[in-house]
Amino acid sequence: MQPGSISPRAKIGVERPADFDSYWRDVVAAASAVPLDATLTPLPDRSTPDVDVYELHYTSIDNLRIAGWYCTPRQERVAGPYPGLVISPGYISEPLIPKSWSRLGYAALALAPRGKLRSNARFNPGYPGLLVHNIVDRDTYSYRGFYMDAYRGLDALLGRPEVNPARIAVYGSSQGGALSIVLAALRSDVVKVAVVGAPYLCGIRDAARLTHSYPYEEINEYLRAHPDHEQRLEETVAYFDGLNFAPSISCPILVHLGTADDVCPPETGLALYDRLDAPKRLVVSDGSGHDAGAHWLGDVVARFLADGLRGER
């Protein structure tokens, strides 16, 4: 397949486990049973005349303390309540302090799920490592906790008095896109709009077959070392596949991807888009790689998020 050609699509698929919904109901219940114990620490050295910056910590499933960067517009410049925005990081990226989003008026939380710096004191599988950590056991697989860290991060955001809980958006690219999909699906009652770039963890097993780039290459390497684990691996990742979360999303969602993405094959993003049963928009950038056209899409993303929250009170 050359850049510019994004077919065939039919290669991507994953079975939805019969107990997918009950599995996640149980995981969410276990995560929600852990007291959040959210704490906010002001960071005056990182704050500006326009934006207050904080470090947020909260407790997630397995009693892990999770960190995030939290920014709000200065109250004296822009009065609250503010729309809330959860920004999720890429696989090897550390979250950036989201000052620019607060200058646009958001109370913005940039998550650092388990394994990221500041959230890795007790869980640190490394990079490479995270994607295949306990990948033959859905109950201890890395992304079980990782997804819940995002889920509980949203709870922490909703607990802030300056945040308008009726105006919540999620945004991220690559792994950030995967987490945004999960949040939009599991919190469809709360999330009002989502933007997903170059979505990762969609059609996981097929994605690994379509690339030699990390992080999916971790799966190829794992299976070279443990060919007898293939069936158990496939059983596990089906519970964590964005394609199986997609039908639960009801909010407007923008998906953008590049036709030459070697990291998250474009076929998998298209498969996600096909499975969405929500108001949706697709932007395909010809020849773009894992950047997914980001160079041109800053204003498009900001407008889509703002439009999605317009009318919400």
Added chain:
Amino acid sequence: MTGVDFWRRVDEDLARQPMRPALELMPRHSTGEFSVYALSLTSVGPYRMFAYLSIPRGEGPFPAVLEAPRYGSVNNPPHWNDRLRYVVLTPMHRGQRLADQPFAAEYPGLMTQGIEDPDRYVMRAIVADCLRAAEYLFFLDRVDPARIAVRGTDLAVLIAARRPRFRALVVEAPYLHRIDEARQATDAYPLEELNDYARCHADGEAALARTLALFDPTAHAPDVTATTVVGIGDGHHDNREWLAPLLDAFPTPPEERVLTFRGGVDADWFDAWLAGQLGAAPMSRFSAVAR
């Protein structure tokens, strides 16, 4: 203190410190076509740093690529396509994962660590780590010494200038160039780290200007002997006009690649350019697996 003195002392510090490399095969990353090793070696400090080393199976000698570390906590292992064609050395400078004991870098935070004093600035040690990696690569017996390249951000310019034994230099995305000017026009990290520092320190502006000038690739480019390509953007801080002082500083005018910002297209172009310089076949990462 001149830049010449500053960098001469970095070289002297490195020369005094034995490298003491140690290799350990990483079976998970190795195949019948290449072997990947965990390499540990000692840089200034002393500090034990880490690198992935991938070597194609066979006699060699092979062309080689040194990957300058990105600004971030993680560098991926060498890409499959590169492992097939080159000896690849991918160092983690101090503070990055796999080289984060006893010093773990913070993001944000690393960019300004010790910046008030050039001799204590963490970037001095980071450049030294990269130079140490280059020194290791030059003496591998399965590397063709006439076909060694370095690629990355403009950190690669410093490496190529301080160790002028490279055949080719790929500067995909300059960011150290005029960084003290560039940071004043943005609130985006990582450059915002510098603004945070300037806001909170009475003499911050002067310290930033003094220290960062030593790391501007324009000051180093005159010593580059490698055939060079530089990526040219379309923004205020990466366009042709902004980069002109750097481009003009090379002893031989570098090739200028006007970026399309379509990542697949740009990556393939740089891959083909480098392969041409090193006598290898171009390989697209997107097409690494037949569809």
